[in-house]
Amino acid sequence: MALGRAVLGSLLFVCTTVPTNLMAQDVDQAQLARADSARAALVRPPAKPPADFTSVLEVPFKIIGFPFLVLGETVFFLAGEITLPKPPNAFVAALRSLDEQGLTIGITPSIGPRSGFGATANLSRFHPFYATSGLSVRGSREHSAGFRFGDVHEGNQLDIGWSFQRDARLRFWGVGSSTTPDLLSQYEREHHAAGASGRYWLHPSLGVQARLQYETFKAEDPAVGDDDPTVGETFGPIFGLAETAEYLVTGGSLFLDFTHRVGFQTRGVRLQVDASTYRGADDTDSDFHRIGGSADLYLPLNPRQTLAIRSQAAALRDDGDPGSDGIPFYLLNRLGGSNSSRGFRTGRFTDNDVIAFMGEWRYEVWHELHSRARMEFFLFLDEGAVANRLSELTSDDWHTSYGVGVRLATVHGLAFVTFLGFSDEQTRFGFKSGWPF
């Protein structure tokens, strides 16, 4: 038998190493048939090991794992289809062609509070003129047009134009830190703004911003909404509901940015102070001021771990006129949501003054070999409070939320953040394409 194997092996070796120009040009059917016969006659070890006792032990694991296997295969398949290198189909090619013409159409996770996913169109062909438009699945809309001057990458910019925002499913729980979840009510709001705003960096670390705008607001109970009651049903007539408020707004901001990036990691301190004045116009009998500020601190332990802290506060003061209507409820300061307290819904607590602290422990879990992307996990703890006056805060006014999250950053910026937040009211899942700090 060993001799036979040696002869067969030698014949096969000779047949396969003879230079190609001495061999037949094509494999004919007779040759294939002979090869099939030879293969069928081969006596050799099995293609894979036979089942053994361990194979029997594996059966229950395979049964339990089968649904996860199906789920995983589905995810892998979809990932493959999305990332498969192939020329763009007609739809994508059309979008790219439009983009080259200066009209960019895209999908965005949100175009405003509680808007849901939306589609946007952005016309930039006739620079400095721009026009944008967006529509979300929940009926929120945004439109804007104007002239934009300056270098966006350097951060110096002057914007003269008009904008319109309609938020279809906003929520309100009343004023104060003790409002209960069952007071949840909804409203919709339209906001027009026309004017100018500009930002200028006096120094790489020092920037200023100013704005002068005429703004109108109109909030009302939604004609068609969720099953939640409306603001009017819950709170009756309050200033700002079912009426138009018009303001001449002037404001300014000061930025101090002493942060720098090392790889994907931000380090340093960033400060911002804002001040705005709202002067009621036309029939709006409401004048008030807003002042606020934030401080972000990034403390790296090493290139992989960072402690990031944000503290922010804001206060509203009206002009003290007893005949004034006050401040519209939708312009009050708010606590809750991704920008202040992640375990609570956006705008959960409302009042004149707000203070919030957000802390994150971020640590790298993975980075792409060519340093094009990095994934971080983070634990967070948020503390915040609202009050008529910060000086009147008590310990009962504070609200705590905490949770975990994942950040994926690329060389172009933050790709997405997803988090799971917990509070004494709820568990909240968030997915965002941007992050406040």
Place this chain on the structure above:
Amino acid sequence: MRGARVRFSPLASAPVLLLVAAASACGGSRAPFPLGPVPIAYADTLAIPEPEERERPEVPKILRAAFAGEISRVISPRSWLGTAHEAQNVTHFDDVVSSAWFEHRNGRDRMTPEEVHRGASTVTGPDTSRTIEVIAGKAQGISPGFTVRDARGDRYLFKFDPQGFLHLSSAAGVIANRFFHAAGYHTPEDYIVVFDRDRLRLREGSTITMPDFTKRPMAEDDISAVLDLVDSLPDGRYLAVASKFVPGIPKGPFYFEGVRRDDPNDHYHHEFRRELRGLYVVSSWLNHVDMRFANTLDAYVEPGYLRHYLIDFAASLGSGTIRPHNAREGMEYNFDFWPWLGRIGTLGFYTMGWEDREQEIIDPSLGWLPVEDFDPEDWKANWPNGAFVGATLRDKYWGAKLVASFTDEQIVAAVSAGQLPKQTARDTLAKVIQHRRDQVVRQWFGAVTPVENVEAGEGDDGTLEVSFDDLAIRQQIPDADDAAYAWAFKHSDLKRQWQGSARAEPGQVRQTIRIPNLRISAAGSGAGSPRDEASSTATLKITVQRTTGASSQAATVYLKWDGSRYTVAGLQH
């Protein structure tokens, strides 16, 4: 009973079904070693119908290996019980036969340094003395390049070094190509080529594949655009690695698991192929972290079968293709589930050793190739695959024999093929590769009992003597000959069973074990002829105990008794 109805209850029948399955499984379907069949040389070179060229999405395969594969490997009774399957395509002497996957070269008949230097080359490289015709361009992927045809009519793929790292990936690719070829794997002909820009001429009708994977007609400007991205030599010429198109018709990659269904010759599941499992060790030696299906190629060759190639070695040695190797490469998978879990659970305080290492590039043409931190046992490619993950000690020992076959002179010859400009760089790289070779050999020769070329004979006193080469001593591993061989002889049918120990002869590669109780002459044995083939087989287990290392896995020598003497019939490590 006629007309009786049998009611089948799956739940009640499950235990019975399991017992039946267990019984049938335990019964096995394979003859005991070494009586079972063995692979046949070149059996997979029989004619087959021409297969379709296949392309598969890369992302699902690597995600599956990275996540599902890793989880199932850890949550696996087979892993817990240590009953990993051994390779299927091995001979009675724990080796493979030559095939469409592998040819015995340096591991069996030592090549000359010149042969190692030449590799698979049939020519001296592209003819750059005349016009080089550019027939296609590639602007997508991480390294751009051209497909060209030289004046001889040969087609090559030209790929360039990353900016700032001239010679890095070109030298690494060619050098690794020489080693893999000499080890026995099928590789293309890779050359270092230097050419003048003026030699390049665009062929009419050429196309270029853009970053968005669209194709359009190629223009002269496209050639210039690619060359603008690469560094030129001081004299203004350009350097590239020219990879000659393999003979035959490309039919896509091969995978490290399963079989190719349109190849009737593809018998053994790839994760159970010794050549692919042993490739783990060769890859670890050369730090080829990108060993995955995307860097393999099946080609339909005359007279009509698929030959399996390894291609594209630019991510070897210190090169990460477009930059030096990252410190993580070789230490962790790109998506390594368990280190992730460790970092997540410990809030980032769990670190692997490489994370705190300062990565110093001493020479941009050499990149980053660890020496002291290289651990052959823990080395990982960027992506796991079924063959590497399933490799056992026997497979790794087999791979280590390939690595051990390379002498210092052969290593120097292979390094010279990379045409690194500085002698110091060549010397440094050769020394590093030699050192890594020694680390690989120490690791895997120390994990098993590395006995080879076993012979059975009769001593002067008529007793059985078994002699063998101890490869650890042959490789001059320090203090390897400060060892003892514990042996256990067993011939059940003849009720012969003895144990003993023998000290190694210092400085001797050839060692001998004597079985003093066993007189093998027909007159003295009283054994007579065996009843059948199974009863004629005896085993001699040898376990080397060295003062320098941990205990080794035993080697088993199978001896066949013909009534008057024993002959060696097989060897398992």
